Amino acid sequence: MNYFYEKKGEVFCESVALSKLASEFGTPLYVYSLAALQDHCQQYKTSFDSFPTEICYAVKANDNASILKEIFSLGFGADVVSQGELEKVLKVGLRATQVVYSGVGKSQREIERAVEVGVGVINVESVSELKLIQKVAQSKGRIVSINLRVNPNIDVKTNPYIATGLYQTKFGIADEALDELVPLLQNSSSVVLEGFACHIGSQILELKSFEQASLRILEIVQSFKSKGFPIQRVDMGGGLGIAYREGEVSPPISEYGKVMREHFKSTGLKLYLEPGRSIIGNAGVLLTEVIHTKVNREKHFTIVDAAMNDLIRPSLYDAYHSMGHVRTKNGPDCITDIVGPVCETGDFLGLGRTMVEPIPGDLLFIRSAGAYGFSMASNYNQRPRPAEVMVSDHKFWLIRKRESFETLWQQETL
Ligand SMILES: *Cc1c(COP(=O)(O)O)cnc(C)c1O
Secondary structure, three states: OOOEEEEOOEEEEOOEEHHHHHHHHOOOEEEEEHHHHHHHHHHHHHHHOOOOEEEEEEHHHOOOHHHHHHHHHOOOEEEEOOHHHHHHHHHHOOOHHHEEEOOOOOOHHHHHHHHHHOOOEEEEOOHHHHHHHHHHHHHHOOOEEEEEEEEOOOOOOOOHHHEOOOOOOOOOEEHHHHHHHHHHHHOOOOEEEEEEEOOOEOOEOOHHHHHHHHHHHHHHHHHHHHOOOOOOEEEOOOOEOOOOOOOOOOOOHHHHHHHHHHHHOOOOOEEEEOOOHHHHHHHEEEEEEEEEEEEEOOEEEEEEOOOOOOOOHHHHHOOOOOEEEOEOOOOOEEEEEEEOOOOOOOOEEEEEEEEEOOOOOOEEEEOOOOOOOHHHOOOHHHOOOOEEEEEEOOEEEEEEOOOOHHHHHOOOOO
16 A cells, blocks of 8 residues: 555645645654554554564654554554663553563663563673573562574675674674673572574565574573573564665565464464554655755755755665655756765765755655655754654644744753
């Protein structure tokens, strides 16, 4: 289903024209389709309903409270990577037992809080962290359930900045180093090893990588079971990719489900997943207005009111987002760099794009901006972050106000 589509010469989100939202709320503006979000969640639920699965949405992909609330209301748990995310999901109403706490650098304060509220499981990423969790659990008289996050050394085909499953990245415990942990875990009364976790990267479009990781992690499970550990679950992380380019195909969630079920069906293990991008990425767009155009020698620039501070993926990962005019235009095509007002050469949203020549006042929309869009936004150049709007059929409502200049400075002291 396409929830952002063209009709009568302009682009709609569900039954609402994007131009209407721009005039009502201003630009830059994040617009989400509730039906798209629900559809993606439902696809996960249907693909895994015949299998004991806990789907824990990766909060970092998009942590807007309304979006979290919707996802949790559909029965999803949360994968959090900081105390801030933990506090937020609890505030939104999720039970702590439905939280998986991941992350490579949990501080003592964060671990104390996770143990206090009783998160479902902590994914441990180093020996040093394991020792800290044992210390905290002991001092609080609690027994903490953990997974070891392993680094299965799988080379996935994605941007190196978002590949996480190779030894050269900072994530997880190298699978060959796991045996060193055995004595530490066998003699522990405060920490119980109940599972293994991995997250091999993001924007993965080849299911083969997940198969390789599954096989590797099952070997590890076997070896630890034989040593007497009560292994009950495997957390395969997130990482399923989405289509960013016109004509690009991503593996359907149902296919991903089939592959996972096949590998884990006869194991008796409970499966945990931590999808982020594949839930919210293609449920959101970023709307922006053209401020100026100019030509330097032979290069054409379209300067828009959204910038790298609003959507950093193109600058940070050289990521491609498909984009176009909100209102269909006739006229000659031009090849143009879509850039923001921020004072950085790296501030671009798209380079060398072919489109009908934009003029000031035109509205453009940037697709697939729902994940790692607003959640990575900053105030660089003292730019207030955009507003966010949810659309459901003919209805739409603000889910985050545009920041004001006052909120930018309020934490500062003179
Ligand atoms: C980022 C992350 C995810 C989500 O990844 P997506 O590619 O958005 O699905 C899941 N688990 C962990 C540990 C992560 O760091």
